[in-house]
Amino acid sequence: MIAGLYRAGDSPLHRTRPGLKLLSLAIAGTALLALSSLWLAGAAMVLIFGLYCLAGFGLRTMIEQVRPAAFILAILAFAQLWLAGPSEALLFVTRFAVLILAAGLVTLTTRTSDLVTALEVALSPLSRFGLNVSGISLAISLAIRFIPAIGQILSELREAQIARGRKPTVLTLVVPMIIRLLKMADSIAEAIDARS
Template structure:
């Protein structure tokens, strides 16, 4: 199961309401995906890095967020470089890095219980339509926490392959990562079922 990422602190980001942080994440992510300017995407990454500093997180925590996804970013870059232009490859990597770092920042500064409660409040009008808001909010909060876990799993698989003397390639990395993600998805499903 995914371990908690929350780190206690007294920064303005820690004190900000979880609903505001989630709304900012949704709007910021949508804006990042909508822009096609390389410079604006780079500015987005710089803004997220500045928010890490504002939250009181130093280079070590920032690197802990980036290290697990570094290999995934490299694969994304190479794939886009092959399929598109170098500028588009950099744009995709900047967008993905900014989104992962922003989602990581939300989970680092917000307790999971607060995230779930905020999502439940935001989705409560949908309960009139017969939707189980508690299950939906739990699934969304787990998905937010799932993003950094993907990079962590890819890093663990890569390290395991290196320890066995194998040189990781995209093909030999993808299959074990997918298997581990499916196993994690089963655990998340069991957790959602247990909550109901």
């Protein structure tokens, strides 16, 4: 199962209600994807840096949050570079890095149990339509924490291949990573079934 990301603290962000943080994350994510200006995306990066500092974290914690997704971001950036050019690729990477950092900040300052409870409260009206609200809220909270898990798996695979005397390459990492992710997805599905 995915390890907890919460780091105890007494900052204003730690004290903010989980529901408000999730709503802010949804609004910020929508706004970020709508941004078409590299300057605005850069301003969003400065803002998220300020929020990390406000929460008592620094640049090192920000790098830790983005590092697991760096490989995927690099592939997507090269695709954007090839399809749309350098400014679009930089805008794309900046927007998604800010989004990853914002989601990371929510998980760093909010206990998972509080996230799940807030999601259940927000989605409770949907239970009238027969939806499994507790399963949905658990799935969303796990999805928020999924990117760091991918980075951890990638790191473990690299270390295992180096220990065997192999040089890690994209091809030697992708297949075992997909297998591990599918196994993790099965574990998550079992957790959701057990909760429902």
